[in-house]
Amino acid sequence: MRNLQKKYQETYALRGVELNVHPGEVMALLGPNGAGKTTLVKILTTLLRPDVGDAFVNGWNVATEPEKARATIGMAGQYSTVDGMLTGSENLYLIAKLRGLGRRTARRVADDLLSRFRLTAAAGRPARTYSGGMRRRLDLAAALIGAPPLIVLDEPTTGLDPESRLDTWEAVGELVDDGTTILLTTQYLEEADRLADRITVIDQGRVVAEGTSDELKATAGNRLVLYVAEDHDLAPATRAAARATGATPTVDRRARRARRVEAAVTDGRAALGRALAALDEEGVDVLEIGLNRSTLDDVFLGLTGSATRAEAQPGGTR
Template identity: 50%
Template sequence: MPSSVMPTPRKGDGRQSPAAVSAVRLRKAYGDKTVLDGIDLAVPAGTVFALLGPNGAGKTTAVKILSTLITADGGQAHVAGHDLAANPQAARAAIGVTGQFSAVDGLITGEENMFLMADLHHLPKREGRRVAAELLERFDLTEAAKKPASTYSGGMKRRLDIAMTLVGSPQIIFLDEPTTGLDPRARHNMWQIIRELVSDGVTVFLTTQYLDEADELADRIAVLNDGRIAAEGSAEELKRLIPGGHVRLRFSDPTAYQSAASTLREATRDDEALALQIPSDGSQRELRSILDRLDSAGIEADELTVHTPDLDDVFFALTTAGTPDKTKEDVR
């Protein structure tokens, strides 16, 4: 397996996790339009993986291929250990999919939507009713269960949609822009649901255009641009790819400030605030180097802050037209 798609440990876990979803050189074209141009992906089990990209970048196409809704034109993909080309049915049994548009039937009640999913999964009637009741309670929909789903708010429909997806106890859930159109409270509720799913051992493959959502939830993020992976890593790793990061040192003692300015000659001075700004990627190695230089000179700063670009900066830098190939890198 190429190094660019090696599984990585989950946050706070020193062990390697097996890949729940993997793709190597995955390709898809519609006519003369190449939508996916040989992408590599690896999603460790029990993590949240976010795929970012502008409209038309190929995010939904990637989800459709990995969830067996369409076939790839080239490359290999495995989901839950199953080769999608050789055994798509086995992969389908291990996954759940919540698309951009709700699969909820508004003409029937929330409870009836759940019963319908239980029937589609061939659950015995008693088992189906038990599972439906448990999931409706888990997603705070018990009170509305017997009301037509057409009367539900957007957030309630989204919760019901995910509850329906969970009827089959999937190992892996694909969430394609799950919070589009939701108000801030409903979005935060959805985030909590996603965290709870992962804490239960479910793997979540998330596509989103909300950068704060990826920053908040994802263990690992890939940025898709023009059918290719422009960069991949944790949110913090991606932020360090973009110029503009710096360390700011503030002093209360003017003498210490002047001494530090003499020691750190590359720093930009702010004489009024008694502050120095040093270009930095925010890495531990660079911070240690700065502090060691101050320590050697017998200087102590009163305040140290690290400023790094945010995911908005990353997104705009990596998804502008004509992004050069040299930006494509794995920052594992």
């Protein structure tokens, strides 16, 4: 994708996005609500035209050769697109036929996918009777029909219960083993961390960071973390942490017996030594002290100033 820009009325959804996804890799597009993820995915899958810029899929320009591009993409959109009136089996058979498969092959492919996504028992029921997780699995199954080299998944696990989410991750993992290229969007750091070879962080229509999970975490440095048992130890411990790191510590006093003080450090072990000395000077009793690697959460907060959503609640919030 080169310099993709898209504006809806007064809203700039994409402000010049550059993105390369290599064959066979899993790229996670990570961003909060309204970042532009769905807009980008729609442009890539020929569902929407950009105002400016170009996108290519497997060598095809999506604007000038949309049919050729489409033939190489499997997609599961953010919202379920299965037909509620049709059974699970009929939904998949229909897509397989539309993908140009013959009757017999279409039948077999549909059956294989139903079993792979644990839908065989429900295969004869109209999809409108499915739970949200079952619909999502049917969506995913539909995206795999015809074994396209690129699969695009827009928030594949939003609203899924933990078990369905693990199923989805497993299915994505199997695709990767088959060499399929995957572009998935997510608001969940854990999902990006777990599935993706590379992560592109997008915020307000711009790419704000890109790299492997480890590379992104390294940009945020390490964190000095210490715990004290008593409230009256918090102030001197915070002073000591500030002095040792030069950063402004954050304090978490929610845990009853282990109040936590945390500060970003740039020079690792040396800071730990200074912190121990400073704590001694302040006369603070520390329960535990150590250096933690930054999490993707720290990276994301630093980049966008907003936290991604906490871990999904079963049933979702959407």
